[in-house]
Amino acid sequence: MTGLHERHLAVSPEWLALYYRHPLELTHGEGRHVWDADGNRYLDFFGGILTTMTAHALPEVTKAVAEQAGRIIHSSTLYLNRPMVEMAERIATLSGIPDARVFFTTSGTEANDTALLLATAYRRSNQILAMRNSYHGRSFSTVSITGNQAWSPTSLSPLQTLYVHGGVRSRGPYAGLSDEAFIRACVADLEDLLGHTRNPAALIAEPVQGVGGFTSPPDGLFAAFREVLDRHGVLWISDEVQTGWGRTGDHFWGWQAHAEHGPPDILTFAKGIGNGMSVGGVVARAEVMNCLDANSISTFGGSPITMAASLANLSYLLEHDLQGNARRVGGLLIERLRGVTAASPAVREVRGRGLMIGIELVKPGTDEADPEAAAAVLEAARAGGLLIGKGGGHSTSVLRIAPPLTLTVAEAEEGAAILADALLAAG
Structure with missing residues (x-):
């Protein structure tokens, strides 16, 4: 040792x-x-x-960090922040969410925590639908919606979480079905679950489950879910902490493999966009993002230095x-x-x-x-x-x-x- x-x-x-x-x-x-x-x-x-x-x-990122550090490293969201606004503008456009608003955090956990706050406040409900085998972070609220037992150390929770089938294609009771039949069975399970609940706030789902072992449903599952969710007024949160920014190759966002009914109501991101800098965030349409009726700031979210790194990183990713x-x-x-x-x-x-x-x-x-x-x-x-x-x-x-x-x-x-x-x- x-x-x-x-x-x-x-x-x-x-x-x-x-x-x-x-x-x-x-x-x-x-x-x-x-x-x-x-x-x-x-x-x-x-x-x-x-x-x-x-x-x-990456030279472009290290140069951007060094130059920004030579000017100012930190200011908080109490002051106008040009790199943060520029990054928010780019992400709002790339997200596909209409009239999008962007809030920056320091991690994927904090991003998902914020998304849960928005959804529960908007819907006035503490019920959350989550996927089995999922992982959404290590905070008190996010471990309580994590469907992977190895990463959920407590059953105590501020939320009532109900788990839905569909995140794992090759295991479980529907594994032997065709893709079409698998989707139908998962939708029927969701319909049945909603028949036994009062007023769920949102379904949160990773398009590809990260910690769960890079499992995913057939393309189109979440589009089919969206039809059901919309009838019940339930929001869809796409956890793109691991799937965002083109990593899956076929799509820029993981949700786009399920895009028949448009983008999610809320999208969360983190990890890769900072290329090692501590960056996370939430994108939601204005109606949802602006639903909070109390003050809120972020001391470290969207800091000038992390935004400078993210802008350089995003530019490199798109240009190449x-x-x-x-x-x-x-x-x-x-x-x-x-x-x-x-x-x-x-x-x-x-x-x-x-x-x-x-x-x-x-x-x-x-x-x-x-x-x-x-x-x-x-x-x-x-x-x-x-x-x-x-x-x-x-x-x-x-x-x-x-x-x-x-x-x-x-x-x-x-x-x-x-x-x-x-x-x-x-x-």
Whole structure:
């Protein structure tokens, strides 16, 4: 155990998890690579939990941060803030939400917390519909709507949460159905649930479940849900903390795979837009955003320095068509991964879209999740020079792969080869 690890254990909560038997201290990065304190170089396929979205030490972002830091770092929302207004204008347009208003926070948790505040105030209800296997943050309100038990440490809640089928396509009672039948069954379940509730405020859903193991429903499910929700006046919150900004390749936002009835009422974002800076936010149409009848500010949300970073990052992403790169290179990567895992009895499924890919591991010959195997592959991949993540529903048995969106074809091939070796070594 290193001295830094010992110091970490002495002052940190026991529940603050670290990856690896011998935890890493990352000291610097460049492009899609990072280096640890011992000088080892790694290909980064996790990006600080999908947060380093474009690249490590992207010159355009580091320059914007340095220049803004030389002027003013902080002011709060009590003063006019040009970078915040400029960023809000761009996000309002990109969101697809009519007459959109944008409120910035410092994290995805805080963004979802704000969305819950808006929805419950607007609808005058504390009932929330959420998806099974979901994850929405670590605050008191967001753990209470999280459908993944491993990430929900308390049953106490300011909200009454009811869970809906549909976030996981290949497990559960509807797994054997066709996509069309799956959607019909989930809609029928939602209709039945609403028949037993008073006045739900909103349905919150990740278009692709992140911590849950990169699971997703068939395209169109949330459009079908929206028809039902609209009849009951229930708002739709799309949690785009992990799916936003083109990561899924096919779409700029995850909700656009379910776009038949237009955008969500509320959209939340965070992680990748700051490329490592602490940025989150909420977009909602003015009627919903302006429903609060008490004062509110944000001390750190929308700070000049984080907005400068986000503006530079967003400009780079759009100018270099990183959504298109996620589609092209991500498509190649998922096919390579399916190829190298096809003969492995421990791999149940390789799934995902764009640069958001999950490999689900099971005990060979069964459908039983195998978190020990996932941990072993994580270690073996690190030994081979590759950093990945893990997650999943009932246990952390899914390898999570989400490189920066500038990933090259050569790096995708390299990462797939290391993963193939890691699966062989761990098996």
